[in-house]
Amino acid sequence: MGLSAYLTVSILLFTLGVICIISRRNVLYVLMGIEMILNASSINFAAFNRFNGGGLEGRMFVIFIIILAAAEAAVALAIVLNVFHLFHSVKPSEADLLRE
Amino acid sequence: MPDTSHLFTSLPTWQWQLLLAVPLIPLVGYVIQIFWGKHLPRQGDWLLTAGMGVVMCITVYMFFIARGHSSGEGYFIAESLRDGFGWDWLHRARPQAEGLSLPTGLMYDGLGAAMLAVVGVVSFFVHLFSTGYMKGDRRYHIFFANISLFTFAMLGLVLSDNILFLFIFWELMGLMSYLLIGHFSQDPTSHRIRQAAAACKKAFMTTRVGDTCLLFGMAMFYFLLPEHFNELVEQGKIHADKIGGTFNFTLLWQRASMVVEANGGAYPIWMTTAGLFIFGGTVGKSAQFPLHIWLPDAMEGPTPVSAMIHAATMVAAGVFLLGRTFPLMSPTVLAVVAAVGGFTALFAATIGCTVFDIKGVLAYSTISQLGFMVASIGCGALGLVAGLFHMVTHAFFKSCLFLSAGSVIHGCHHEQDMRKMGGLRKKMPITFACMLICSLSISGMPLFAGFYSKDRIIAAAFGGLSLNFNGGTFAATVFLPLAACLTTFYMFRLIFMTFFGEPRDHHVDEHAHESPWNMTVAISVLATLGLFGGYFWLMHPTSPLGAHGTWFTEMVDWRTMYPGVDLTRTNLAGMAASVPHAAAHGGSALHEAGAAAEHLAHFYHGFNPHVTAMIASLAVLLIGIALAVQMYLRRKWNPAKVTGALGEGYVWVANKYYIDEAVQATVIRGTIGLAAIQRWIDENIVDGLVLTVGRIGKALGFFSAWFDKHVVDGLVNLVGGLTQAFGSIARLFQSGRIQQYVSFAVAGGILVAAFHLLT
């Protein structure tokens, strides 16, 4: 399959990620959406890497994205748990102390 | 440069490895003991004692190998570097390049073999003795660790083939003596904690003076000898390549002697100065006047430590150093050496007669005996051998005396005052027998070990006087017999006060008992060595009076000690001036030296002064014993009356000539005064300047604060106000909801993409 097929999958996944973030009220969905977006960009990098000679650059980016996702998931989850302890809710709309 | 390599003996590698193991075993033992000693069974004493036993076996075995090599007339000296066994310490890639290169190895010769065996044997028995004597000590395992490292330092010093490593081990020994003398200063339950702390500090600081001298002397030989040598090479007086600095003993001997020969037998002035500096090291370490003050105080350490310091390690190192550097010493230095040694011998002996502490008597006795050795070495080549020989026999009987004293102290429940003892002969028979044997030995009773060496020393002094009359030999000749007489007196005073008569203190007498087996075995063996160690006269097939020389003189001969060096042409050349028939030749100094050598050889075999010396030493021995018997055994002359008759003189001696006080008044007070002056300067001048700077800074600070408050803060507040104004506008967009933000972002992204695609 050509590059455009992968790019199409990627952009669809990205869109789904964004929908996931903006349409659900649970903060965990925000996390999941972010993972989808990151995966979409990973697909892009991997595809461009493959169709551009198969060197190391693109896959290095993907590896670092995966690393970043792991770190992000750990910290974000810790934050979510903390937010839940503070506000007794996991809805991002209710964590609005900074608005004051 | 003459090739002298044929003079060196080659030892097989396994023998070098054995010799290398000698210092390494106590070192490994130390490491094990210091880290895990507390958790080993019996706190690890068996480990170190067994290790030292192995060391003793190796040293004795190697001693007999060395004896086999040196039984003939030839040289016996082996250097491991010549056998390809050594380290290139601070390696230098190109030999010609500037910089420091220190090939380091082991050196094993007759003197080293004798000394190594003595150290091995004495250390082993001191360890064995300590397992009994130190039982119950709070820092038992630390004690064993330290004494083991102490032994390591001495063994390394003896085996060093260069003066730098000798110096390193020398310093290590200084440190270990500090730790060991101050052993009780770390024990909070000890009642002598303060004295121990003071004593170890004193020992450390005093020997430091000597060590600094040694360092200077070393450095002078390292830097000046090649300079002078190369100058002579340029002048064509020496036919050799130019050289760099070295610390190696054999190279130093050879080069120094070449320099002296090239100068026509005259020692350059810097060599005399450097020799005096090196002798300064001996003065510090071997407790010669005026740096002897640390040694009596060192009695604060545990008795086994005293035995080690006095017999095998610390003080012997100083004499050993003289033996190693003898060819570097000019006649002038030797005269100083003889004078200092002779004076110390008599001076310490007089104090020894007035002390009541049983270990104190032995301490002053050690200073006196060291004086004997040093004076003897100062008297020339014959005296050199005699002095070194005395070092060996002294090690045997003095270690035995100290350990016996320790046994007495142990038996008397840690009482050290002789006035409270008496009549211990029956209660401690073995100790008494050992002590008596060694007292006779130190007094120079014929057929005892001490006789052979002491007799030789007095003979050497007489001979030195007749060969080379100067202040040093004169002092030695006059002072040494007197000191020998006093030696006999105070030793028998000790014996009589301790072991004879009636018990004087009920409390002490009740406690008195013979020591356990490990202590009595140690002192018995050492007493046997004190009896036979000088010369195995019971086993020797020929004359008991040693016309063929003792075992030591067979191994250590001044003519074969220093390969490539003819002492008669250099070191002893100065003596030629006073050889009676040398002037008849009317030649140069070297001719005179040749004549002196002839004369020396005659002297050596001719035995003239020996007879004189023997008669003299027997006479002083008898006088000393008679005095002691009259005063302390038969009590014919009341000691109190005698001291009363001596009047002020006695008070002067009993207070050790007020030397400690003099040092206190001059050196220490002077240092403190200097420090006070510096403190005044620091407080008033330096601090005043600093404070002025501070005040100026403060004034500037006030101005700066005003400016900060009104001008800078005003600007900052203005910026803040503007930001706040904009922020209150931007706040309208900030809902705090992530979803909204993401929507904005995505919408923006789509807009940007659309813009790009459409244009």
Next chain:
Amino acid sequence: MSNTHLQRAFYTLLALATLAAMARGLAVAGAQGLLFHGFAALTLGGAAMCIWERSVVRSAFSLMATFVGVAGLFLLLGNDFLAMAQILIYVGGVLALLLFGVMLTPPDLDERSLPRIGGATALLGAGVAFIISKVVGVGVRTWAVAPKLPEPTTRARDIGMAFLHPEQYVVAFELAAFLLTVALVAAVYIARRRRVDFQGETASSEGQA
């Protein structure tokens, strides 16, 4: 139409579309096309299910399909290392973490979000469809027709060498390691329960409210 029915219809449609796409892929590009469409369907279907499911747990589980699908796409792109890293870290790590998070927080039972999904999808869908039509139609098509791609020769050893080669990615590698360490410590620090602090803060926030 109830939510249940809506979902059932949605999943049926999804399954049918997947089957159709796989068949077309098989026809067009053989096994590769079959697998590509399978994996793409797994990826997108998982993501769609994640959005449509009402239960957070089921959403999280459906995310597994997305991750596995992306790993499959990596395989098809010749990046087996990436695929395995994706599975190891996303499925084995991130997803498990997410599940922990889901199970440590209570479900939000009254969430009715389908209308919002519809609105957001409509808006975004319009924008994205526009971009896809432009990009896929014009922009990258020329790139896609590279006739014969070279065989990917990169092996695990090369990746390892690249990570540690001083002229390649060693700085980034070390930074990533540092980032992970910091993230770990930060996560532990943040998630640590400080009961006293919480009581104080909640009390004050209630007071303000």
Next chain:
Amino acid sequence: MSILAITLSAGSLLSGAAATELQGPVMGTPGAGGNFLTRLLEWLGPPQAVPTWAIALTSVLLGVAILVTMVSLIAMWSVWMERKVSGHMQCRFGPMYAGGWHGWAQTIADGVKLLLKEDLIPKGADRALFWIAPAIVLAGIFGALAALPLSYDWYFARMDLGVFTILALGSTTTIGVVMAGWASNSKWSLYGAMREAAQVIAYEIPLGISLLCPLMTLGTFSLIDASREQATLFGWDCGLGWAVFTNPFNIAAFVIFWIAALAETKRAPFDLPEAESELVAGFMTEYSGIRWSFFFMEEYAAMFLMSVVGAVFFFGGFETPLTALMRASGSDGTLLYSLVCFGTLVLKGFAGVFLMMWLRWTLPRVRIDQVMTMGYKYLTPLALLCVLLTATWEFARHLVMG
């Protein structure tokens, strides 16, 4: 419903492990040194009309069949072995009647019973997830097994990243277990699942890190290459150059690996997720019949897999003095040689399984907090230390031996 589960797991296998094999044909390099099934099919000589993708798909389906058989056989043999071993360790006989000699047919009888048992689904359960969970568990282990070479030239997929793949696919079983626990709608199941997830995540770290030690010694991820690396001991082809013999720190690494492997496979003393005295049967409390047996098959297959990984990376893989002897006598490359390699691997694997059983009856179960403490506070730092020491040793070895 069980049919659905099997289909699902086979499908997952298709997409998971076998796709790596398809990568060859997909990328345009069919054949060359590939799957032994493909080679078999090509050797049979299919007509020209059959496209390569069809051959590849057939080989994949064959592989699925082989794997299913393999897992069933491993489980059957291991269950019987477990019964006999535990019986003898408790001074009793174990099964003695079914089939005659030492109850050899006991497991087959059990299997039939499980197949015939009613497949219950609790009332409050999430039915879809309840169905899928065992399939996902099984799919993960199938994928991992597919990366395992059976002999030096029998493999489903020749992978450069062999052990990495095994670890990655093996870790997906966690999700299945959590899914099962959550879908059961039972607090015992949920507790068990959470314990499993926490434990597996904790022990994956020391497991991976301790495997780095032999990986550094051998310099490869591939199981076949790793095995080949261990043929020579200091240049002598004696089949005993095992990683534990060439580098002493690998022994320590193996101990860590083994503890972590026990925790990964949920074996005693780390069988907290199914601790029957506390949680009835943990995450599989609500399961019955064939679906329940899937979890059991997964457990025994994982045990065997971990033992084989340990054997390959620490204890020489296919290499024994026997293989060295065969190489020396020139029978290298024959079918007999392949069979010997296969037998060696199976024997080593079951030796490991036996060790696991032995440990099960030797050590008491630990508490969950002790499990976590051990994993995070002790095993992980120790494993890191091991890596450091191994690296130092290898560095020194390369300095010395060039």
